[in-house]
Amino acid sequence: MTSVLGNLSLDFSEEQGMLLDVAREFVRDKSPIEQVRAQLETDTGFDPAVWEEMVSLGWTGIALPETVGGSALGIGAVVPVVEALGQGLLGTPLLSTTLAGQLLMRSGGAEIEPLLERIAAGTVATVALLENSDWGATSMAVSVDASGKLSGHKQFVTDAGVAELFCVVATRDGAPVIAVVERSELGAEAISQHDLIDLTKRAAKVDFSGCNAMQVIEGAAVQSALRDYRLLGALLSAAEATGSAAACLGTLTDYLKTRKQFGKLIGSYQALKHPTVDIYCGLENARTYVYHAATLMADEPLDEAAETACRMAKAVATDLIEFAGDRVVQFHGGIGFTWDCDSMLYIRRAQWSRQVFGDALEHRTQLAKLLLD
Amino acid sequence: MSASKETLRKFRDEVSAWMKENVPKDPGFLLPMSFLEVGTEQQLDFLREWQYKLWHAGYLGMHWPTEFGGQGAEPAFQSVVDMELKKHHAPIIFNTIGLNWVGPMLLDIGSLEAQQRYIKPLLTGEEIWCQGFSEPDHGSDLGSVQTKAERDGDHYVINGSKIWTTLGNYADHMILLARSQPQTGRKYDGLSFFLSPMKVPGIEAHPIRKITGEYGFNQIFFTDARIPASCLMGEDGDGWRMAMKTLEYERGVQAGQASAHWMVTVSIDDMVNELKGMERNGKPLLEDPLVRDEVVKFIIENKALALNQRRARVSALTSDYPMGLALSGKYRGTEHSRRLRQFAVAMQGATGSLFVDDPDAHRGGFWQRAYFTNFGATIGGGTTEIQANIIAEHVLGLPK
Numbered sequence: 134m135t136s137v138l139g140n141l142s143l144d145f146s147e148e149q150g151m152l153l154d155v156a157r158e159f160v161r162d163k164s165p166i167e168q169v170r171a172q173l174e175t176d177t178g179f180d181p182a183v184w185e186e187m188v189s190l191g192w193t194g195i196a197l198p199e200t201v202g203g204s205a206l207g208i209g210a211v212v213p214v215v216e217a218l219g220q221g222l223l224g225t226p227l228l229s230t231t232l233a234g235q236l237l238m239r240s241g242g243a244e245i246e247p248l249l250e251r252i253a254a255g256t257v258a259t260v261a262l263l264e265n266s267d268w269g270a271t272s273m274a275v276s277v278d279a280s281g282k283l284s285g286h287k288q289f290v291t292d293a294g295v296a297e298l299f300c301v302v303a304t305r306d307g308a309p310v311i312a313v314v315e316r317s318e319l320g321a322e323a324i325s326q327h328d329l330i331d332l333t334k335r336a337a338k339v340d341f342s343g344c345n346a347m348q349v350i351e352g353a354a355v356q357s358a359l360r361d362y363r364l365l366g367a368l369l370s371a372a373e374a375t376g377s378a379a380a381c382l383g384t385l386t387d388y389l390k391t392r393k394q395f396g397k398l399i400g401s402y403q404a405l406k407h408p409t410v411d412i413y414c415g416l417e418n419a420r421t422y423v424y425h426a427a428t429l430m431a432d433e434p435l436d437e438a439a440e441t442a443c444r445m446a447k448a449v450a451t452d453l454i455e456f457a458g459d460r461v462v463q464f465h466g467g468i469g470f471t472w473d474c475d476s477m478l479y480i481r482r483a484q485w486s487r488q489v490f491g492d493a494l495e496h497r498t499q500l501a502k503l504l505l506d
Numbered sequence: 507m508s509a510s511k512e513t514l515r516k517f518r519d520e521v522s523a524w525m526k527e528n529v530p531k532d533p534g535f536l537l538p539m540s541f542l543e544v545g546t547e548q549q550l551d552f553l554r555e556w557q558y559k560l561w562h563a564g565y566l567g568m569h570w571p572t573e574f575g576g577q578g579a580e581p582a583f584q585s586v587v588d589m590e591l592k593k594h595h596a597p598i599i600f601n602t603i604g605l606n607w608v609g610p611m612l613l614d615i616g617s618l619e620a621q622q623r624y625i626k627p628l629l630t631g632e633e634i635w636c637q638g639f640s641e642p643d644h645g646s647d648l649g650s651v652q653t654k655a656e657r658d659g660d661h662y663v664i665n666g667s668k669i670w671t672t673l674g675n676y677a678d679h680m681i682l683l684a685r686s687q688p689q690t691g692r693k694y695d696g697l698s699f700f701l702s703p704m705k706v707p708g709i710e711a712h713p714i715r716k717i718t719g720e721y722g723f724n725q726i727f728f729t730d731a732r733i734p735a736s737c738l739m740g741e742d743g744d745g746w747r748m749a750m751k752t753l754e755y756e757r758g759v760q761a762g763q764a765s766a767h768w769m770v771t772v773s774i775d776d777m778v779n780e781l782k783g784m785e786r787n788g789k790p791l792l793e794d795p796l797v798r799d800e801v802v803k804f805i806i807e808n809k810a811l812a813l814n815q816r817r818a819r820v821s822a823l824t825s826d827y828p829m830g831l832a833l834s835g836k837y838r839g840t841e842h843s844r845r846l847r848q849f850a851v852a853m854q855g856a857t858g859s860l861f862v863d864d865p866d867a868h869r870g871g872f873w874q875r876a877y878f879t880n881f882g883a884t885i886g887g888g889t890t891e892i893q894a895n896i897i898a899e900h901v902l903g904l905p906k
Contacts, residue, residue: 136774136775137778137805138805138812141812141813141816142816143816143817145820145823150822153822386902389904389905390903390904398905400904400905401905401906403891403895406894406895406898407898409898409902410834410897410898410902413827413830413901414834414837414838417814417827417831418810420817421810421813421816424817424823425816425817448806449806449810494799497803498799500802500806501795501799501801504801504802505798505801
């Protein structure tokens, strides 16, 4: 009889190790907390010079084939980079672009190679999937007609403000397709930015009505690519949340070690100490799941073990950042309630990370089907 | 040179066949779930006979030297046996303090004389060992040991009391930590370590009843008990070193234990399989969405424990908190296990109110007993709350 624990492998390659070191160093250098704060209320949420450097480091092509200029290291190698970005709360279009690349690579054939080349070279891309708050919705109101003209609008399109390529998940003749739309197709009024709870992120409502798709990807691979896209999104969001939770824990413990009340460092009070230990243990679990899932990634359609791992990673990381972001505000006392305290950044990140690509309950609901039925 | 996979596979087949023939059937009375709950003569006789049988077959202390009753084999062979014991749901191998703590400690730092005297009888089960470290006023704080050992000619005279002494009422010997010199400077100085006999006048064991109704722990009272001075291990006043060495074996920091089969293990699969047969409101319990969510949470936590062990071997992924996974293992593992078992009782519905002697109890009240027994793990060896302090202070650097 097989165990409900399933696959228990966890490997970490030399490449992943190097990427983790480089990305952490990069983030420490480029994204100290003052820089994060400087970008909170800008239009794009990031410094274009930083993005250019990330592109020149090859990060937009880590998981793309060598034939299009990528490094073919697989999506598992993007995980340490995204974890590091999360740790520095560095908002750039890397996640959006990477995930768009994965969706295209997994759904299309040779015809999409020019698009992948552009992505590897640093063209910002994003996926327009959601039309409402239901992550699991599969029927799309946005449609494409026979001539390739789109109608309808999408919500929560990340980095829409800077994206050059939009991969719009749509319906044609009742079947799911991916319509690739160039930014030049969008009218001046087509993009309206959301007021996001996480000030380091950018997303918008986008009206694609009247846009002409430069390419419409269809066929059996689309369905499976969409499933994988959601799982990869969950994994990368989990990695990012894990990094953010690690930074949050650092901010929290720094405060507990320096703040005195009633003549004692507050970190000596068990009422604060023990929940902090639970954040720490949650962090260890989340990192473990993120790298376990990274171990099981493949360019081919993801198997059940990979699906289980992605969902577990997201469920654990989401619960972690939610708890950490909540407690970091509370444990700072009065100052924690203010805009100037960095706790604000983490509790806001937590609300973003929780919902993006499905919350913990949603993933556990799907896991129950995989594990118990 | 290490044994080939092929050799070990053949050995496994051999052991498996032996187990099929020789693992005792249910004796019709309750067997202890771990060596901490041996509480009746009936259990003792049964377990002693079983240990002897396993040793006699050459399957116990396999990696210990042949001159002391071992097989001189590689540790991998014992691991195979331990896995087969688990697989065949064999009764526990109960003389754990001797087999897993005292034995390896003596083989490591004991005199040849002590090795010759003590190792074989503890392997065969002929002689039972207990440990006299904890005291009524000092649970885990061993430096504060108050029990006195006063030299009187060829003897030491022992006065004081030890508590939570597993197997203390049946033991032939105790590893005893006592103060033989007044406390000077460091509190660890002046302690001595004895391989003490238990069956001498002035040593009395009072069994302590546990929440399950079972026994296993004792409080030991020493009243002018005279033990031969030759029982002293090492130098007078140098006992702390041996005590710490013993704890390394107790906590599994060092390998060399004679058998890992000292408790009935409970897996997440046991729990899930249990739920598969249960019903609520006329429907399978596992169709209830709230129950499903709880079960998935348990699976995620349980799997994290196993995966964390793997990640602990990847230094690039442990450098942020190098000691973190090791120091938090007990905290994470024992609390998870407690809640898992508690949940398995809760899921029994009305039957969850029945205990082990009720003929209608679910699986003889296995989960009820398993849940209560688990407090040994969340309290013993440093409570969960102390573990949390240790993690906070030593991993996160928070102030004391």
